[in-house]
Each structure stands twice: as structure tokens, then as C-alpha cells.
Amino acid sequence: MAHATVAEHAAHVAALLSPALEPRTESVAIDDALGRVTATSVPCPVDLPLFDNSQMDGFAVRSADLATLPATLPIVGEIAARPSDPLPLLPGSAVRIMTGGVMPAGADAVVPVEDSTDDGASVTITRARSAGEYVRYRGSDIRQGDRLLPHGLRLGSRHLAVLAAAGLTSVPVLARVRVAIITTGSELIQPGAVPSLGQVFDSNATALAAAVRATGAVVAFRSHVLDDRAAMLAALEQAAASADLIFTSGGISMGEYEVVRETLEPLGAKVGHVAMQPGGPQATAVFEGVPVICFPGNPVSTQISFEVFAAPLLRDVGGVAAPARRRRTLTAGTASIAGKRQFLRGTAVGESAVTLAGGPSSHLVAGLAASDLLVIVPEDVTELVAGDSVETWEL
Template structure:
């Protein structure tokens, strides 16, 4: 059986998922928009600020009245922020004004309170001001009809704040990819259930759901199938009705109870080895029009498969930024199997990255201690300490 390289299989996964790069938009409340991808510009429905207002606590005056200072003016009233019944400025007078309050008719500048003295209903202006000083003009932040947040933005708190300031209550964002996870194996039982001899807890469902959610997907279903093709088919039917992507773990190797392969191979699925360790057995299918990624069932193999094959394309679909390629200096030698790309668990140190002991694909607790996967090319059997190696940060 022909063995794909890691790069060949990664390209096949990316191609299978490529149509999902054009997911439609959906409107979400602003409180739910954080971290979402904006596919089109959002234009402001109003000027920001929406009215001319004061930049300072002080006095609204006519600049022509304060060109010769000091000058004492009568204070005709107080304008607080939020005042809607606005008095006009009496000629030759002043109105006390708070920051953010609207500028009254007749006033063209603000004298900050620190440039004045006040007593007995009068204010003495100690420094002259020009027309427009300390006045925020309507639209000086953004004008009505102009872009408020631009297409391609991953919405952060500052963007949501701008949308809220313009009075918007919801925003159209790219819909997140909907992922269904199916774990397989009669030996798996749910956490919280007493284990019988030969049984193990199902960690893959939680691991895959968490991995996809952490990279921008909505996980719409986490289910489990035993080693029965009829049960597997029923689950695939249910998941295909709601999901954009189905991900399975287990049932893809060369054993007698490979339920995923037995179900999907007759429907045109591709199953075969990839030249990597861990995570060699892989499968790609389409079920009722929905792409299916099939990973091996050993817990470490499942998580490594996600990191190597699914993380980048699912982030692209979600609109999240691409992960940068990273390298670290290896602090100890690594011996590798020839002909397979190895993904060795590693831990960061002050001097680089240290390979961890234990390579078994069942060592899920050991993976929890790792910071990254060290990628060892298939043509290398030894990588000496001191060499810069490519890593996948976990």
C-alpha cells in the first residue's frame, strides 16, 4: 500500500476542507462577537461623535469675548453631559460645561476650568482661546457612512467598543465551522462510569472537541459508536445533518474491528498509512456531502493528527490568524525511525527545547506535560543537540 508523506496528506486535508473557506455570514449580538471574523466592512450609521461636544470641564464661551484677558463674564448656567434641553449662550456670557456635554449655540470654544477663577456667579478667564479649541466636532472620530471596522478584522474588545459606540447591537460575522466528533471502540466508556476489565475512559471526544473549539470551531455533537457499522452509519447520518465537518477517532487501522474504515471505504473513502509517527493510519471521506477526517484512536495519535492536519485549515476557515512556523534549539539528541516523520514531545527550557522520554501513542498523560511537538524529518535518523528544529506549539 502506498504511503503518503505528511505534506501530501496535509494537502489532501486542506483540499477537502477548502470549500468551507466560503462559509456564509451570521448576525450575532455584540457580546457574542469577540474573537469572530468580520468578512465585510461595517460602516457607521452615525457620526462619531454624533454632536459637537466639550473636550474639557470648563466654560463654553465665544472666543471673541475673551481675546483680552483677564476678563470677567457672567455664568448663565451649567451644561451637564447628557443634557438634551440645551440653553443658548447669552452674548458676552459663559456657560459652565462638563466634559462630553454638547456645545451650546453661540459658543465656539471651551476655556478649561484651570484657566479660570469663579465666584458669585461670575467667571474670570485668565487665558484667551481661539475658535474651536477644546471642541470635539461631530464626525471627528468617524463620519456617518464611513468604515467603522474593516473586512478581515478578527474582532477584539476595541472593535466591539467602536460598534457599540455607533449604536449597533449586532454584527454580521463569518459563521464558525460546525464540527461533529465521533469516537469509536467498544472498549471506551464515558468518564464517571466504573471501569470493567478491558475498558478505558474515552478521552478522545473531549480532546478533539476542545482542540477544535480552541481554534475557532463550534462543536455541535460529540458522540460515540461501538464497533458496529449500522450504529456508525446512524451516527454519521445524524452528524451530517448538522455539521460542516465530521471527525472520527479510531477504527482506521488494520485490525478486525475497524468500524470507520468498514463503513466509509465502500463509499469512496481513502484510508491508508501516512509516513509519520505517531498517527500513521489516516482516512479522508465525504459522507452525504460532508467532509470526514478520520484519525487513529490512540489518544496521542489523535491529538498529534489534529495538530498536524486539522489545526491550520480549521483556523483558516474560522478566520483566525495563521500559526507562525517556529523553531527552537534542541538540547539533547533525538534518535528517529527512518522513513517516517517523527513528532516527538518536547518541553521548553532556557536553552531551547528538550525531548521528553516515552514515545508511546497511549501516553496521553505524558503529552499533558509537553509544550510542543518536535518535527523530525523522515530522512533523519539522528538529530543532534544544538540543531534548530521545527516545532508545533501545543
């Protein structure tokens, strides 16, 4: 990939990451599973409801005993909603029952308390009930062995609720992809430090970590290294030991002090240019079997490169919906470089228009933060005028 198009490099990255993104299954506690994606379908281990029970506070009866009305039946006991193994209901009697109480053998209907009068010893019922009325039968919601949840489902609260209702404490979900992030550059210091002239705060570590998490993946390792090959090798070793894939930023240009290129090129890295702006320099490698995707170091280049080449792949595995991509109308024109795909920044104007914002330079990190759209200008377009339709990606 000395020179590649965006589509070619995207396909190359997808192929390189494919083994690392193979779905793996892990079991997580249902209380930790919100937003996770089921790795298999989940069969129901029990009948739900677990047993025949009353849908109302009232009296469990034999419906046949209501053939002649009014019917007055002796109250032979009480069944609350709690552990109980009630005696069978004999013909010609009623038992007081609470919502959720176990239906006694022999009873086949519940008379709601509001449709009855009782003196404590007997109950008088004036309305007939057919068999099954106000009874929640065992298995009437779902039967043991039926599919409780499908494969590939993003778990919301109602799904976790039914897992709990079935007595399950964990659920098989797609394992989160473990990502390592290595930012490079001797000019970078961490936020909170006091910069000397020539030093810049490292925003790429924060940007990549948050962007990775937003796709449903986890950051398993994170480090910043100076322009020092030994330090870079050490960081790569740690990254490869703890993650499924590695992202780096910086150090892949043709200038001097390009630590990523200098470290990985002897190990077979492919370093080159992609016909895009920002984000032209791009590289890939495999380090100890772990794919390494190397982004350029300018903050806007890093962030847009991640969004273009990595985010769609990670979202697919993470079960996270992709931000909307739709066409909008430019409010003003602009020029573009022939042969390069431009990823300009813009802000939405109403439902269908977009205004370019923030300038095209790849250091304009505040401009990017103030934007809410990427505006894509294809390789063969050199001029756009107000009213032209452009593809936009929500950020």
C-alpha cells in the same frame, strides 16, 4: 491514498475541507463578539462625536468676546451632560457647561472652570481662547460612512467599544465552523464509568472537542459508537445533519472490528497509510456531502493527527493565531525510522533547546500532556545527535 506522505495527505485534507471552510457571515451581538473576526468592514453609521460638545467643565463662550481681558460675562444658563437643546449663545454672554454638554450655537470655545472666577451671576476670564479650544467637534473622531472597523479583524474590547459608541448592537463576523466528533471502539467507556478489564476511558472525544474549540470552531455534535456499523451509520447521519465537517477516531486499521473503515469504505472512503509516526493509518470520506476526516484511534495519534492535518485549517478560519513553530537544538540524540516523518514529544529547555520526553509510543497520553513541544524529524533523517537543529511546534 493507499500510501501518502504527510504533505500529500495534508493537501488532500485541505482540498476536501475547503468547501466546508468557505467563509460564511453571521451577525452576533457585540457582547458575544469578543475574539470573533469581522466578516466585512464596518462603516460608521453616525458622526462621532454625535454633536459638538465641551471637553471640560467650564464656560462656553464666543472667543471674540475674550479680545479684551479680563472679560466679565453674564452667566445665562447651564448645560449639563444630558439630553438638552440649548438656546444659542448671544454675544457678550457665557453659559456654564459640563464635560460632554452640548455646545450652544454661537459659542466656539470653552474656558475651563479653573481658569475663571465666578459669583454665580457672572464669570471673569483672564486668558484668551481661540475658536475651537476645548470643543470636541461632531465627527472629529470619525465621520458617518468612514470605515469604523476593517474586514478580517479579530475583535478586542476596544473594537467592541467603538461599535457600541456608534450605537451598533451587532457585528458581522465569520461564522464558526460547526464540527462533529465521533469516537469509535468497543473498548472505550466514558470517563466516570467503572472499567472492566479490557476497557479504556475515551480521551479522544475530550481531546478533539477541546482542540476544535481552541481553533475557534464549535462542536455541534459528539458521539461515541461501539464497533457496530448500524450505530456508526446512525451517528454519521446525525453528524452530517448538524455539522460542516466530521472528525472520527479509531476503526481505520487493517485489523478486524474496524468500524469506520467497514462503514465508509463501501461509500467510497479513501483508507490508507501516511508515512508518519504516530498517526500512520489515516482515511477520508464524504458522507452525504459532508467531509469526514478519519484519524487513528490511539490517543496520541488522534491528537497529533488533528494538529498536523486539521488545526491549521480551522485556525485560519477561526482567526486564532497558530502556536509558534521554530527550530531548537536537541539536548540528546535519537534514532528515527527512514521514510517516515516522526512527531516526537519534547519539553523546551530555555529559549533554544529541546529535550525529548515521554517516549514515542502512541498510547502515552500522560507523556504527551507533560510535553510542551512536538519535535519534527523529517522522512530522510534516521539519526540525530545532541546539538542537531530540529523543527519544533508549540503545543
